[in-house]
Amino acid sequence: MRVGVLTGGGDCPGLNAVIRGIVRKGTQEYGYDFVGFRDGWRGPLEGRSVRLDIPAVRGILPRGGTILGSSRTNPFKEQDGVRRIKETLAKNEVEALVAIGGEDTLGVAARLFTEHGIPCVGVPKTIDNDLSATDYTFGFDTAVGVATEAIDRLHTTAESHMRVLVVEVMGRHAGWIALHSGLAGGANVILIPEQRFDVDQVCRWIESRFKASYAPIVVVAEGAMPKDGELVLKDGSTDSFGHVRLSGVGEWLAKEIEGRTGKEARTTVLGHTQRGGTPSAFDRWLATRFGLHAIDAVRDADYGTMVALRGTDIVRVPLSEATAKLKTVDPALYAEVGVFFG
Numbered sequence: 001m002r003v004g005v006l007t008g009g010g011d012c013p014g015l016n017a018v019i020r021g022i023v024r025k026g027t028q029e030y031g032y033d034f035v036g037f038r039d040g041w042r043g044p045l046e047g048r049s050v051r052l053d054i055p056a057v058r059g060i061l062p063r064g065g066t067i068l069g070s071s072r073t074n075p076f077k078e079q080d081g082v083r084r085i086k087e088t089l090a091k092n093e094v095e096a097l098v099a100i101g102g103e104d105t106l107g108v109a110a111r112l113f114t115e116h117g118i119p120c121v122g123v124p125k126t127i128d129n130d131l132s133a134t135d136y137t138f139g140f141d142t143a144v145g146v147a148t149e150a151i152d153r154l155h156t157t158a159e160s161h162m163r164v165l166v167v168e169v170m171g172r173h174a175g176w177i178a179l180h181s182g183l184a185g186g187a188n189v190i191l192i193p194e195q196r197f198d199v200d201q202v203c204r205w206i207e208s209r210f211k212a213s214y215a216p217i218v219v220v221a222e223g224a225m226p227k228d229g230e231l232v233l234k235d236g237s238t239d240s241f242g243h244v245r246l247s248g249v250g251e252w253l254a255k256e257i258e259g260r261t262g263k264e265a266r267t268t269v270l271g272h273t274q275r276g277g278t279p280s281a282f283d284r285w286l287a288t289r290f291g292l293h294a295i296d297a298v299r300d301a302d303y304g305t306m307v308a309l310r311g312t313d314i315v316r317v318p319l320s321e322a323t324a325k326l327k328t329v330d331p332a333l334y335a336e337v338g339v340f341f342g
C-alpha cells in the first residue's frame with residue numbers, strides 16, 4: 001500500500017517528528033511505502049511529490065519546519081481542485097492520505113473524505129493550541145518555551161532601566177501562549193483575546209509594580225483588544241488567511257502606557273521566532289506519537305478521523321471535530337493567574 005503525506009498551514013515545530021513517526025512505523029511494521037506531497041495541498045494540486053522513505057526521514061526529529069514544505073492553498077478555492085487532487089493520487093497510486101495541519105488543512109481533509117470519498121487521516125498541529133478536539137497540539141510547548149525565555153531575558157533589561165517591557169506573543173484568536181508563557185515568565189500583566197482589557201487598569205498594575213521598586217513586564221497576545229472605543233488597530237493589512245492582521249497591539253499599548261503613566265516603555269514582538277527552530281522534548285514526544293497513531297488509523301482503514309491527545313492517551317476523533325470549535329482560555333483559568341498582576 002502507498003500512503004501520501006502532506007503538511008499544510010503555518011509551519012510548527014514537530015512536523016518533521018510526525019513525518020518520521022509515520023514513515024518509520026509504516027515502513028517497518030506494515031511494509032507500506034510513502035509519497036510526500038510538497039507545500040501542503042498545492043503539492044497534490046500541481047502533482048509535485050517527493051519520495052519518502054527511511055533514509056529521507058533520518059536525522060529530521062530535532063529539525064524545525066517541515067521537510068515537505070507548507071502552504072495555505074485550499075483546493076476548494078482552486079479551479080478543478082478536487083479533480084486535480086484525485087488525478088495526482090491515482091497517478092501516484094496513493095491509497096490513503098495523511099494530512100498534517102491546522103483548522104484549514106484539516107477542514108479540507110474532512111471535506112475530501114465526506115464529499116469525495118478520499119481516504120484521509122488528520123494530524124492536528126498549531127502553536128496556538130486552539131483546537132478543541134485535542135488537549136494539546138504539538139508546537140505549543142516550543143512556542144511557550146521560546147516566549148518564556150524571552151520574558152526571562154526582558155526582566156533584567158527592564159530592571160536595569162526601570163522601564164516597562166511589553167512583550168507581544170502569537171496565538172491568533174486564543175490567549176494560550178500568552179497565558180502559559182506569562183505565568184512561567186513571571187509577567188506582571190497578561191492580556192488575552194478572550195477578555196478585553198482596560199488600559200487604565202493595566203496602568204494601575206504597572207504603577208503598583210514600580211512602587212514596589214520593580215520594572216513591569218506586560219505580556220500581550222497579538223489578538224488582545226482593549227475595551228470598546230479605545231483603539232482602532234492596524235493598517236488593515238491581512239494575513240495569509242485573509243484575516244485583518246492583529247499584531248500591533250504591543251506597540252500601541254506601550255505608547256498608551258507611556259502617555260498615561262509617564263514611564264518609559266519598550267515593545268518586543270516575538271513573531272515567528274515562536275514557530276521556528278528545534279521542537280521541545282514534549283513536542284517531539286507528542287508529534288511522534290501522533291505520527292505512530294495516524295499510520296495505525298490508516299492500517300485500520302479508519303478514514304475521516306484525526307488523532308488527538310486526551311490526557312496521556314492518543315485517541316481518534318472525527319475529522320469534522322477538528323474544526324468544529326475554537327478552544328479558547330476559560331475565564332476562570334484567566335482569573336486564577338490574576339493574583340500575579342500588579
Ligand code: F6P
Pocket residue numbers: 010126127128170171172222239240241275
Ligand atoms: O496559527 C499560527 C500562527 O503563527 C498564529 O499564531 C499567527 O497569528 C499566524 O500563524 C501567523 O501567520 P503567518 O505566518 O501566515 O503570518
